[in-house]
Structures are given as structure tokens and as C-alpha cells.
């Protein structure tokens with residue numbers, strides 16, 4: 429039993445239970461976070477596998493209702509007290525705050541880029557006309573159609589290994605995946621091209637993790653999670669996700685966003701695509717961090733407002749989103 433400074437008994441944990449999806453990618457990123465939490469707290473950290481609707485369903489992510497399918501099950505486990513912390517891929521997390529929970533820590537972001545994994549070392553420029561490229565992401569599909577309207581985009585599901593397997597087996601000529609996920613799984617050797625973020629902005633928060641807890645966690649849990657917070661990542665992903673949050677109200681089109689910090693400035697650029705890739709709208713703004721109490725939110729509001737004023741809300745044909 430630990431005691432606080434006044435000597436009173438304080439109820440606290442002797443073990444941190446970290447809830448995680450059981451996929452190889454989720455386990456890999458959860459283990460990294462578990463190691464950091466163990467180091468920060470001096471306590472053992474146990475991984476608690478949790479199955480979510482997103483893991484069970486074989487439906488396309490776009491028909492499953494998109495955002496949140498992976499997060500809901502993890503959040504239930506947190507609320508039920510089955511675990512003390514959960515780790516999400518930030519890009520899979522809905523922008524709406526979860527009642528009674530908080531994003532207690534955001535560790536340093538990994539590579540935010542998308543990667544092409546193609547057969548025979550091919551790239552987006554060298555794939556032959558008609559080549560098949562697998563992705564389940566409407567954003568990647570729009571970007572592919574814009575860059576190479578002559579390719580065939582194939583809607584696929586499944587974990588990273590399954591997707592790479594479709595290229596290895598010859599079912600597909602290429603798949604598009606997040607570089608961060610491939611890195612966490614030790615599969616970077618499959619990458620034949622990294623897409624640069626200025627021409628190919630990725631999902632808001634891609635490559636970053638979010639550590640979620642109940643709003644009033646045990647103080648040992650709270651301080652362990654706080655110790656792995658990376659402030660620059662929190663600022664940049666907050667800006668990217670804020671654009672998504674504002675646009676969700678008036679725009680159903682796919683969005684790529686990329687923020688970075690340099691020399692006291694936050695830069696944010698975001699691009700909205702028509703689903704067929706034929707049209708896109710871009711906005712970019714910068715702000716001195718010292719000039720604003722909430723620089724991430726403010727720069728995002730500028731970008732989102734400009735995107736909407738340029739017609740981002742009209743990029744999706746009426747009735748085309750189920």
C-alpha cells in the first residue's frame with residue numbers, strides 16, 4: 429500500500445492493465461506503450477486483449493459506419509473497469525470527445541506518410557495501366573484516381589499481413605498502407621514508394637497513438653501516461669483533427685491533412701477530394717504559437733473555413749454517401 433505525503437493511505441494500483449485490440453498491429457503498438465508506462469511507473473503493465481466490432485466484421489469499413497468501430501469496444505472496456513488505459517491509432521478515433529473519458533497522453537508521432545507496396549519494386553508512376561491497387565480508404569482511393577485514373581482501385585479489408593499477402597500471391601499489383609503501421613510490424617521492406625506529404629496528405633492523426641483513460645484515473649496511471657506525452661505531436665494532430673471535426677458537419681468528402689511545427693510556427697495544410705479524384709480543394713495557413721492561446725484550434729478553423737468557402741461541402745454528389 430502506498431501512502432501520500434501526509435501519510436494517509438491512498439488507494440492505487442499495483443498493476444496497470446492496458447486494453448488492446450488483438451491484431452498484430454495493435455499488439456505491436458500497445459507493447460511499445462506498455463514498455464514506456466512500465467518504465468515511467470515502475471509497475472508491471474499487463475496487456476488485456478479486447479475484440480471490437482471492427483475486428484469481427486468482414487464488411488467494408490465504409491459500410492460499417494467508418495470511424496469509431498474499433499474504438500467503441502476499447503472504450504467499453506475502459507468504462508467497465510476491465511482495464512486502466514487503452515491505446516488507439518489516433519486516425520481511427522472519432523473527433524467527438526467520449527463522455528467520461530480523456531485522451532490522457534499522445535506519444536511522439538511516427539511516420540505520417542502513406543506507402544505503396546507493389547510487386548516487382550513498382551511505384552505509382554511505373555505500375556502499368558489497369559494495374560489493381562487495394563485500399564479500403566476513400567481518401568486513398570480518391571488520391572489514387574487523381575494521380576492515376578487508369579489504375580483499378582480495389583476495396584479491400586483485413587489486417588496489414590492479409591493486405592501484403594494479396595500482393596505476394598499475385599491477387600493485386602499493389603496495396604496502399606500507412607508507413608507507421610508497416611514500421612511497427614517490421615514490414616518496411618515491402619514498401620516500394622513513400623508518398624510525400626505535400627502531394628499526398630494523409631489521414632488526420634495518421635502515425636500517432638492516443639492513450640485514453642477515464643476522466644479521473646488513478647494518480648499513478650495518470651502520471652505514467654502524462655510522462656509519455658509529446659507536446660509537439662499533441663499540437664499538430666489536434667490541428668489536423670480539428671479540421672476534420674469542423675468539416676464533418678458540412679462535408680462528407682475524403683480529407684488529407686498535415687501539420688508541422690517549425691521555428692515557433694504551426695503550419696497546417698488540408699485537402700478535400702471528390703470521391704472520384706477529379707476535383708480537390710486545398711487550404712494552408714500558419715500561425716505563431718505565441719500569438720494565440722489555442723494555436724492548433726485557431727489555425728484549423730482558418731483552414732476549415734477556407735475549405736468550406738471554396739466549396740468543400742459540394743465535392744460529394746448528393747445522395748452518393750449511404
Ligand SMILES: NCc1[nH]cc(CCC(=O)O)c1CC(=O)O
Nearest residue numbers: 517519605606608609634635636
Ligand atoms: N485504419 C487502419 C489503420 N489504423 C492505423 C493504422 C496504422 C498507421 C497509423 O497508426 O496511423 C492503420 C493501417 C493503415 O492505414 O495502413
